[in-house]
Amino acid sequence: MNAQKGFTLIELMIVIAIIGILAAIALPAYQNYIKRAAYTEVTSAIAPIKTAVDTCFAIEKDLAKCDTPGEIGETMPTGLTGKALKSISIAEGGAITATPNDYKGIKTAETCVLSPVKETSGAGQAAADTGRLIWTYSGACVNNGYVKN
Template sequence: MKFSQYKRQVQKGFTLIELMIVVAIIGILAAVALPAYQNYMLKAKFSETYAMASPYQLAIGMCLQMTSDLKKCGAEQNGVPPNMTKPTPHVASVTVTEGVITVTPTKTTNVLSTLILKPTLTANAVIWDNDASLCLKAQGDTPPLCTALEKVSGNAS
């Protein structure tokens, strides 16, 4: 017999175990990535609450600069916009009471994760805090959607 008859055939394609390993790795990655992606999407939707609060923050900052009195900085007073009652896809309402802004998200985010912004007028700035916000804590299956604000903010001048 000739040596060429016993030549080993070159393997073509993948073996079953190699394919099973690849499928297992993809499954593990998907199991880790899916919850992280869902949390990311909730936080992205929740960012609209901050965007909706921004014009109110500016107006209240200007009101405080002019009046130095939170009680005069309610909705439709001294340049503060009226309460927002027409819902957007991710924000159900925005209300202002004596300078405190309350933004309630819709069920697409989590109705319980309310954002509450309270202003404080200092010598040269308006400082906002969200310590009373329900979005700082997990609400059922929803993770915390906001973090505590640092106690610094833009100038009120």
């Protein structure tokens, strides 16, 4: 008697079910990875502005003197069409806001704010200004997991 070769219908259905489950898990994870990778363009564009604010603060010792492009000696970068970065602005107190374009799943409303706070050592009346800034992210970039503090 000749033995038949090949797979049974149930074996093929099990393989298809396994592939379907793996795709259902992998596809959202991949899409989130693509968004985070595209958002790195936005966060990396903040770096030179942050450095300029740090430098200005080290010289001036006052964030109020480091909250315009002219005061920090930088021009605000703007993105190109089809890229992740739309614009960067600096606000009172040195807070830097980055706005992305609608790009690879990122939405324009998913802004990122990087805010400086003067670092101090000690507590109460003995607290002394260290001359450094501590930076914290806030906004949709943190809520969506694009950056971490």
